[in-house]
Amino acid sequence: MSEYETPISRMAVEQFERAAKHLDLDPNISERLKRPQRALIVSVPIRMDDGSVEVFDGYRVQHNMALGPCKGGIRYHHEVNLGEVTALAMWMSWKCALAGLPMGGAKGGIRCHPETMSRNELQNMTRRYAAEIFLFIGPDTDIPAPDMGTNQQTMAWIMDTYSQHRGFSTPGVVTGKPVSIGGSLGRIEATGRGVVSTVVETAKYLNLNLNGATAVIQGFGNVGSVSAKYLSQSGCKIIAANDSKTAITNSKGFNIEKLIEYKIQNKTLKGFPEAEPISHDELLEIKCDILIPAALGRVINEKNASKIKCKIISEGANGPTTNEADEILFDKGIFVIPDILANSGGVIVSYFEWVQDLQNFFWSEEEISKNLQKIIKKSFHETLSLSQKKKVPMRIAALMLGVRKISDAMLVRGLYA
Ligand code: NAD
Numbered sequence: 001m002s003e004y005e006t007p008i009s010r011m012a013v014e015q016f017e018r019a020a021k022h023l024d025l026d027p028n029i030s031e032r033l034k035r036p037q038r039a040l041i042v043s044v045p046i047r048m049d050d051g052s053v054e055v056f057d058g059y060r061v062q063h064n065m066a067l068g069p070c071k072g073g074i075r076y077h078h079e080v081n082l083g084e085v086t087a088l089a090m091w092m093s094w095k096c097a098l099a100g101l102p103m104g105g106a107k108g109g110i111r112c113h114p115e116t117m118s119r120n121e122l123q124n125m126t127r128r129y130a131a132e133i134f135l136f137i138g139p140d141t142d143i144p145a146p147d148m149g150t151n152q153q154t155m156a157w158i159m160d161t162y163s164q165h166r167g168f169s170t171p172g173v174v175t176g177k178p179v180s181i182g183g184s185l186g187r188i189e190a191t192g193r194g195v196v197s198t199v200v201e202t203a204k205y206l207n208l209n210l211n212g213a214t215a216v217i218q219g220f221g222n223v224g225s226v227s228a229k230y231l232s233q234s235g236c237k238i239i240a241a242n243d244s245k246t247a248i249t250n251s252k253g254f255n256i257e258k259l260i261e262y263k264i265q266n267k268t269l270k271g272f273p274e275a276e277p278i279s280h281d282e283l284l285e286i287k288c289d290i291l292i293p294a295a296l297g298r299v300i301n302e303k304n305a306s307k308i309k310c311k312i313i314s315e316g317a318n319g320p321t322t323n324e325a326d327e328i329l330f331d332k333g334i335f336v337i338p339d340i341l342a343n344s345g346g347v348i349v350s351y352f353e354w355v356q357d358l359q360n361f362f363w364s365e366e367e368i369s370k371n372l373q374k375i376i377k378k379s380f381h382e383t384l385s386l387s388q389k390k391k392v393p394m395r396i397a398a399l400m401l402g403v404r405k406i407s408d409a410m411l412v413r414g415l416y417a
Contacts, residue, residue: 019403032410044132045059066409071347176353197290210231212237240278293320
């Protein structure tokens with residue numbers, strides 16, 4: 001067993017193996033792609049508000065950089081560990097390659113409870129973590145972005161810490177920053193926008209009318225709430241949503257603007273007036289047309305997959321469906337839009353942000369949205385047509401496309417030994 005092995009990293013490797021079976025990959029390349037190129041574990045000591053010092057574990061894993069510098073978010077969550085970060089880094093490699101971006105995959109994170117920490121503590125932790133991974137990241141090597149538990153402010157602190165160490169302003173070291181310091185218009189909305197574009201394309205393919213269709217959102221954070229907003233603009237009724245504290249339903253459909261405003265004001269959906277409480281498990285099993293998991297990994301698994309009653313799952317989260325559940329959903333005829341395709345809007349606009357920072361030339365939101373749609377629709381249709389041609393699920397087709405591009409790049413670059 002390797003240091004990287006956990007249930008989620010095994011799940012990522014198994015997915016790769018399932019796709020690799022259809023690809024006739026060079027066995028040496030295959031062996032290499034099952035593990036990351038580099039992994040860094042750091043200790044992050046910070047002074048808490050009560051004067052005590054606490055030490056947190058931080059990680060940055062770079063999976064593959066055959067196509068270009070690495071790209072991937074930073075997660076603050078109490079379950080972060082080396083295996084999870086490694087799986088997420090691997091998925092980033094396939095995701096960037098599938099979208100045709102000249103980038104490899106990475107991920108980072110700190111095991112902590114961000115919801116219990118003050119702004120000051122979060123800033124101290126972020127700056128010390130940035131200092132510890134300083135030699136690992138940079139605009140030419142590895143460019144972090146937000147993920148669960150982190151946001152624009154976190155990226156601003158990393159950008160500032162990195163720039164202080166370099167001695168000059170280096171906006172291209174992170175994406176997902178505020179626009180005032182070199183962030184891109186449309187980055188906050190990008191992942192949710194992409195999730196909904198893939199739902200729109202699937203609905204056309206399945207002949208499903210989105211006007212009046214019902215949707216359930218698991219995880220009402222950045223990805224979940226933006227997906228809800230655009231689904232609702234496409235005519236869908238959002239009939240249930242949850243966050244880490246509560247799950248709620250309204251069979252007539254929520255007023256999404258009010259729900260988003262409530263979440264911003266109260267930092268939770270708990271207590272939203274026009275709703276009935278339900279359990280987190282029940283939420284995933286509600287009969288609906290579209291289910292968007294937009295929180296943690298492995299939430300759709302062998303225990304609940306047979307009880308899921310939707311037509312489309314668009315994976316806003318990374319790794320929300322286990323491999324066992326995938327087979328059950330496939331047999332039930334549920335159309336799963338896999339994470340590396342469904343949530344790729346985030347990294348696509350992050351790539352645009354990086355390009356804009358390097359050129360010091362910024363695009364309009366219209367241009368960003370148009371280019372995002374172009375790339376994600378192309379990826380969707382390439383994946384759909386391969387899945388039909390090879391008679392494989394969308395996940396396997398998407399992985400095949402991503403893995404093939406990386407393997408081709410590695411073969412032509414050759415082995416430096
Ligand atoms: P976020 O921190 O903004 O939101 C996460 C939400 O999930 C929060 O509302 C939190 O309360 C909720 N949550 C946490 N645990 C939960 C649980 N057990 N049940 C229900 N809800 C729970 O994070 P985000 O940026 O929206 O990321 C969500 C997912 O999307 C992650 O899997 C992330 O890797 C993935 N993702 C994010 C981006 C991006 O651009 N932010 C891009 C691609 C993929």
